[in-house]
Amino acid sequence: MQKILIIGATSAIAEATARLYAAEGAKLYLIARNDERLQLLAGDLKVRGASSVETALLDVNDIAAHQGVLDRACASLGSFDIVLLAHGTLGDQKRCEEEVDAALQELQTNAVSTIALLTTLANMMEKQSSGTIAVISSVAGDRGRPSNYVYGTAKAAVTTFCEGLRARMHKHGVQVLTIKPGMVDTPMTEGMDLPKLLLARPEMIAADIIKAVRKKKDTLYTPLPWKFVMAGIIHLPERIFKQLNL
Amino acid sequence: MKMHGWGRYPEVDAEVFTPQTKREVQELLGRLQGQGVTPRGLGRSYGDSSLGDRMLSTRWMNHLLSFDPESGVLYAEAAVSLQEILQTFVPKGWFLPVTPGTQFVTVGGAIASDVHGKNHHVAGCFCDHVEYLDLITGPDTILRCSPVENPELFHATCGGMGLTGIVYAAAIRLKPVTSAYIDQTTHKASNLREILELFAVHEAEPYSVAWIDCISTGSSLGRSLLMTGDHTRQEKLTVKAGSGLSLPVDMPSALLNRHTIRAFNTLYYHRIRERVVRSHTHYGPFFYPLDSIGDWNRMYGGNGFTQYQFVVPKAAGYPAMKAILETIAGSGKGSFLAVLKAFGKQNRNLLSFPMEGYTLALDFKIEPELFPLLDRLDSMVLDYGGRIYLTKDARMSEATFRRCYPVWEQFQAIREANGLKGRFTSLQSKRTGLD
Ligand SMILES: Cc1cc2nc3c(=O)[nH]c(=O)nc-3n(C[C@H](O)[C@H](O)[C@H](O)COP(=O)(O)OP(=O)(O)OC[C@H]3O[C@@H](n4cnc5c(N)ncnc54)[C@H](O)[C@@H]3O)c2cc1C
Ligand SMILES: NC(=O)c1ccc[n+]([C@@H]2O[C@H](COP(=O)([O-])OP(=O)(O)OC[C@H]3O[C@@H](n4cnc5c(N)ncnc54)[C@H](OP(=O)(O)O)[C@@H]3O)[C@@H](O)[C@H]2O)c1
Numbered sequence: 001m002q003k004i005l006i007i008g009a010t011s012a013i014a015e016a017t018a019r020l021y022a023a024e025g026a027k028l029y030l031i032a033r034n035d036e037r038l039q040l041l042a043g044d045l046k047v048r049g050a051s052s053v054e055t056a057l058l059d060v061n062d063i064a065a066h067q068g069v070l071d072r073a074c075a076s077l078g079s080f081d082i083v084l085l086a087h088g089t090l091g092d093q094k095r096c097e098e099e100v101d102a103a104l105q106e107l108q109t110n111a112v113s114t115i116a117l118l119t120t121l122a123n124m125m126e127k128q129s130s131g132t133i134a135v136i137s138s139v140a141g142d143r144g145r146p147s148n149y150v151y152g153t154a155k156a157a158v159t160t161f162c163e164g165l166r167a168r169m170h171k172h173g174v175q176v177l178t179i180k181p182g183m184v185d186t187p188m189t190e191g192m193d194l195p196k197l198l199l200a201r202p203e204m205i206a207a208d209i210i211k212a213v214r215k216k217k218d219t220l221y222t223p224l225p226w227k228f229v230m231a232g233i234i235h236l237p238e239r240i241f242k243q244l245n246l
Numbered sequence: 247m248k249m250h251g252w253g254r255y256p257e258v259d260a261e262v263f264t265p266q267t268k269r270e271v272q273e274l275l276g277r278l279q280g281q282g283v284t285p286r287g288l289g290r291s292y293g294d295s296s297l298g299d300r301m302l303s304t305r306w307m308n309h310l311l312s313f314d315p316e317s318g319v320l321y322a323e324a325a326v327s328l329q330e331i332l333q334t335f336v337p338k339g340w341f342l343p344v345t346p347g348t349q350f351v352t353v354g355g356a357i358a359s360d361v362h363g364k365n366h367h368v369a370g371c372f373c374d375h376v377e378y379l380d381l382i383t384g385p386d387t388i389l390r391c392s393p394v395e396n397p398e399l400f401h402a403t404c405g406g407m408g409l410t411g412i413v414y415a416a417a418i419r420l421k422p423v424t425s426a427y428i429d430q431t432t433h434k435a436s437n438l439r440e441i442l443e444l445f446a447v448h449e450a451e452p453y454s455v456a457w458i459d460c461i462s463t464g465s466s467l468g469r470s471l472l473m474t475g476d477h478t479r480q481e482k483l484t485v486k487a488g489s490g491l492s493l494p495v496d497m498p499s500a501l502l503n504r505h506t507i508r509a510f511n512t513l514y515y516h517r518i519r520e521r522v523v524r525s526h527t528h529y530g531p532f533f534y535p536l537d538s539i540g541d542w543n544r545m546y547g548g549n550g551f552t553q554y555q556f557v558v559p560k561a562a563g564y565p566a567m568k569a570i571l572e573t574i575a576g577s578g579k580g581s582f583l584a585v586l587k588a589f590g591k592q593n594r595n596l597l598s599f600p601m602e603g604y605t606l607a608l609d610f611k612i613e614p615e616l617f618p619l620l621d622r623l624d625s626m627v628l629d630y631g632g633r634i635y636l637t638k639d640a641r642m643s644e645a646t647f648r649r650c651y652p653v654w655e656q657f658q659a660i661r662e663a664n665g666l667k668g669r670f671t672s673l674q675s676k677r678t679g680l681d
Contacts (some may be wrong), residue, residue: 037266040309044309044310048310055295
């Protein structure tokens with residue numbers, strides 16, 4: 001029976017992932033900031049077969065609260081087999097260009113909070129010398145694009161942080177998985193005019209995440225074609241890239 | 247955002263709201279201050295029932311709320327899809343009491359259309375298995391409705407096409423099964439008279455539906471394949487089909503015209519040589535033959551298509567079906583798959599479609615000449631005492647609607663008494679004079 005901690009549990013991608021683990025009978029500990037949705041999710045996972053579901057409220061930007069919440073989660077589960085970090089916001093890029101506070105807020109939610117959580121979690125996982133830390137970053141962190149470079153910067157920080165953390169944790173038998181989804185049809189992208197064909201469903205991302213955890217992968221591009229798309233984009237010379245309005 | 251139903255006709259430019267909880271739905275209704283909003287599930291209704299200027303997509307209200315393994319009652323939010331229910335509960339030995347021909351519909355949509363399946367003659371409609379539902383009727387009201395609690399609203403909401411409020415959640419009685427497989431028998435009928443007789447002979451079979459050729463005339467008028475089936479006894483509760491997807495995956499994707507349609511119908515009919523063929527098939531291909539072909543609705547081209555589904559009372563029987571089929575065959579406009587079924591008794595839901603008799607559903611590509619043909623079919627159906635299915639419709643007139651559903655005034659009175667008229671609306675409700 002897997003013991004799973006999810007932070008940002010009400011994210012559509014996290015929900016879909018939790019449902020797959022629940023069907024396998026996992027024990028889940030869910031952390032999010034909206035209690036109404038957290039309770040709905042907890043009920044849903046129980047119906048699907050989770051052996052137990054506990055919840056806790058946390059605004060990830062309340063850094064002082066991290067240690068306490070994580071300690072309680074650990075006490076409840078006993079240890080962590082899998083920790084999934086899924087919270088995030090896709091802020092308004094235009095606003096981030098106009099208001100310093102907006103830009104910093106984006107970095108706070110998408111990078112600083114994640115790095116803080118990972119720092120605490122890494123020390124807990126190092127002690128237990130097992131398990132997986134899976135972090136949802138994004139293809140947006142692979143290259144700065146005019147349409148979302150503040151968000152992209154935060155995700156790049158998370159990706160780089162995870163890369164270093166992976167090498168550190170490797171010696172302790174802890175897997176660090178960096179998840180880089182492409183465009184996914186979730187509340188985050190709702191109302192954006194994205195080509196339907198390129199939008200993956202959260203269930204597809206969830207299935208890929210589960211497989212990558214099982215296979216002890218380091219980095220997951222999901223759905224897979226993004227791996228090749230991003231390889232192309234990463235290698236575009238800057239003099240060409242800067243002229244594209246991506 | 248540009249929105250359409252499954253038939254891709256008509257298309258509207260709508261504002262789409264996606265509240266994530268019932269509280270957010272109520273907040274939205276408060277903000278809209280009585281401006282009309284149209285509930286939207288998975289958009290599998292064909293025409294304009296789920297379309298409006300302001301649409302409320304239930305999509306994120308998709309949680310299972312509770313399940314009682316003793317009684318099989320599942321309480322779920324409205325956007326849970328039938329596919330999701332099957333995937334979760336077939337392995338536990340439970341099946342849907344009633345399912346339409348696609349699993350990509352929501353619980354809310356199934357209730358709003360009071361959908362029927364291949365077992366209507368023995369099991370009735372979807373809402374006949376709804377224990378109760380929670381209806382959001384305004385910024386401050388959620389009403390539990392059932393045949394005993396707020397019964398008037400319950401019978402107006404079941405089949406009420408979203409015009410009485412947002413179904414937030416419902417409790418559905420699932421049915422126990424021991425297998426995910428179906429024992430299927432296919433019977434060949436060489437004309438209309440034979441197929442109607444076959445339906446009578448096999449009325450005790452739990453599932454039955456016929457594919458009918460709407461192109462052939464004369465002595466072959468109404469030649470059909472009747473498919474009957476029941477859940478296999480042997481225990482095997484897997485969700486994924488093993489192999490052998492059945493027809494109609496081989497549909498030609500080229501332009502549809504009377505020649506390709508005729509060829510397809512002939513091939514389909516002759517794929518079975520014996521008069522009776524037995525097979526063993528997974529519930530997927532048995533109930534949802536088209537679900538394995540993504541976006542098959544694009545096949546009809548850019549103008550879209552409509553599905554015409556009518557029912558005529560049993561008493562009108564053979565002569566009615568013969569006259570209507572002759573009109574369709576004579577027009578040369580039929581579709582690939584026309585589906586024929588014998589319905590059981592009508593229920594008490596005001597705008598529910600099924601009545602005891604025969605129902606036929608067929609697709610037509612949208613083209614200007616189509617509309618006069620459908621008007622003509624309308625008047626034939628009405629003269630025989632039949633009606634047309636709202637969830638498939640994109641064009642029936644106000645007068646036709648009123649004759650199809652003579653209790654419309656009672657429906658309207660319930661909407662008015664509860665302050666729902668105008669608050670929950672659709673393109674269809676405007677076209678048919680309800681708003
Ligand atoms: C391939 C195919 C086969 C089909 N086979 C059958 C069949 O065998 N039998 C049958 O009966 N039907 C059949 N249908 C029709 C389908 O079952 C209905 O149109 C169903 O209502 C679609 O559900 P949906 O979730 O897609 O709802 P939508 O199409 O989005 O909406 C349908 C109606 O329900 C209302 N609605 C949706 N959600 C809610 C809610 N939460 N609260 C209040 N109102 C709501 C909408 O306003 C609209 O009036 C078929 C459709 C397809 C595409
Ligand atoms: N959707 C995509 O196309 C896409 C692509 C690449 C990567 N991603 C990443 O995937 C992850 C999941 O996103 P999603 O697509 O599933 O979107 P989502 O459903 O909007 O999920 C985002 C979640 O983050 C939570 N959150 C935001 N700020 C928070 C805070 N301060 N404290 C606690 N929780 C907070 C949100 O909670 P509330 O709802 O309560 O605000 C929400 O549950 C994110 O990291 C996102 O960056 C998404």
